[in-house]
Each structure stands twice: as structure tokens, then as C-alpha cells.
Amino acid sequence: MEQDLNKIENAYDGMAEEWAEAFSGEHDKKPKDIEILRRFSGIVGKRKPVWDFGCGPGNTAGYLKKLGIEVSGLDLSGKILEQARALYPEIHFQKGNILDLSFDDNSIAGIVAFYAIVHFTEEQVNRAFCEIFRVLKPDGIFLLTYHIGGNTIHLDEFLDRKIDVDFMFFTNDFILNSLKSAGFINIEIIERSPYHGIEYESRRAYVFAVKPL
Numbered sequence: 667m668e669q670d671l672n673k674i675e676n677a678y679d680g681m682a683e684e685w686a687e688a689f690s691g692e693h694d695k696k697p698k699d700i701e702i703l704r705r706f707s708g709i710v711g712k713r714k715p716v717w718d719f720g721c722g723p724g725n726t727a728g729y730l731k732k733l734g735i736e737v738s739g740l741d742l743s744g745k746i747l748e749q750a751r752a753l754y755p756e757i758h759f760q761k762g763n764i765l766d767l768s769f770d771d772n773s774i775a776g777i778v779a780f781y782a783i784v785h786f787t788e789e790q791v792n793r794a795f796c797e798i799f800r801v802l803k804p805d806g807i808f809l810l811t812y813h814i815g816g817n818t819i820h821l822d823e824f825l826d827r828k829i830d831v832d833f834m835f836f837t838n839d840f841i842l843n844s845l846k847s848a849g850f851i852n853i854e855i856i857e858r859s860p861y862h863g864i865e866y867e868s869r870r871a872y873v874f875a876v877k878p879l
């Protein structure tokens with residue numbers, strides 16, 4: 667069964683303020699995030715446009731902007747986008763759905779998606795990767811993060827707000843095969859342990875993948 671997008675949107679609309687307060691500026695506490703985002707910005711360079719998909723309150727877009735990347739953000743939740751616009755008024759943010767993108771084929775130079783697939787079933791991840799592949803330009807770069815594992819956690823409450831969504835963990839094998847099936851090449855998965863006391867205690871993965879020329 668697919669995760670209901672209305673439930674995801676309602677969850678983030680309902681906890682938008684709390685989420686922004688809890689997670690703003692979190693890259694500064696995570697050295698590996700910083701290393702990876704610097705690497706991404708080095709690869710993208712002056713190429714445009716660059717998008718942060720599932721941007722939430724704009725942490726990753728904001729960090730890339732600081733590194734000199736012209737980046738925009740896209741998210742399903744209108745309320746979380748209000749938080750992003752307030753925190754990063756210089757960045758363009760717009761509402762959209764990763765599973766049904768309104769961008770032209772071959773139109774985006776670089777895409778980051780930090781934990782944006784966390785509520786997707788495997789079928790939805792497959793679809794998201796095909797959509798991302800479609801809109802990337804040839805030689806375009808995709809940077810993804812996710813929680814490693816094989817389980818799903820259902821939460822009825824988060825940050826003192828009522829929600830009704832599943833949080834998914836994925837195996838590296840599944841992600842690798844899904845990216846390959848979508849057409850990506852040069853796929854590199856980088857694992858790390860959680861930063862204790864700073865984030866949820868799960869192993870994390872960063873993935874670089876390229877759309878072939």
C-alpha cells in the first residue's frame with residue numbers, strides 16, 4: 667500500500683513551526699553533512715538550476731546558498747514552506763510533489779533530497795527516482811540521504827503534534843537497485859553512524875548518483 671500524500675502534507679502542515687524550530691541549522695552540528703554538501707557544491711559549480719526536493723524549512727537549501735549555489739526549494743507542505751520563506755527570504759521556494767514533478771525533462775542540473783523519501787513506500791521511491799532522473803539534465807547530479815534499515819516506524823505523535831505517518835528505513839541494496847533501474851550511473855553510497863545526542867539513533871546514508879550523458 668502506498669503512503670497517503672495527504673497524510674504527509676497534513677503532518678508537516680501541523681508541525682511546521684515546531685519542525686523548523688527543532689531542526690533549523692542542523693547541518694552545522696553534523697560534520698559529514700557539511701563535507702558532503704561541500705562536495706556536491708564543488709561538483710555542481712556554476713551549473714543551474716539546482717533544487718532541494720522535500721526541502722522542509724530550507725536547511726539544506728540555506729546551506730547550499732551559503733556555499734554560493736543558486737538553489738530553490740520544493741516541498742509538499744505549504745506551511746513548512748512558509749517557515750522556509752521566513753528563514754531564507756532570498757531563496758525561491760515552491761509547492762510540489764516529487765512523485766509527479768511539474769518540471770520539463772532534462773531541465774535541472776543538480777538535485778538534493780535530504781530525508782525526503784522517508785515517508786515513501788518502495789514503490790513510491792522507485793517512482794520518485796524515475797521522476798528525478800527524468801527532470802535532471804544529462805550529467806546532472808543527484809544527492810540523496812536516507813535512514814538505513816529494513817523497518818518501518820508508525821508515529822501518531824511527533825514534536826507534541828498529532829500525526830499519522832510511517833517513517834521508512836531502506837537497505838542500501840534496495841536504493842542501489844532502484845537508482846540503477848531508473849537509469850542512474852556512478853552511484854556511490856556513503857554510510858555513517860548517528861551523531862549521538864544530536865539526531866535520531868539510526869545509521870545514515872548519503873548517495874551521489876549521475877544521469878548519463
Ligand SMILES: C[S@@+](CC[C@H](N)C(=O)[O-])C[C@H]1O[C@@H](n2cnc3c(N)ncnc32)[C@H](O)[C@@H]1O
Pocket residue numbers: 671674675678689719720721722723724725726740741742743746762763764765779780781782783784785
Ligand atoms: C523528513 S522531512 C526532511 C526535510 C528536510 N529535507 C530536512 O532534511 O530537514 C521530509 C520532507 O519531505 C517533504 N515531502 C514528503 N513527501 C513529499 C513529496 N511527495 N513531494 C515533496 N515533498 C515531500 C515533507 O513535507 C517534509 O518537509
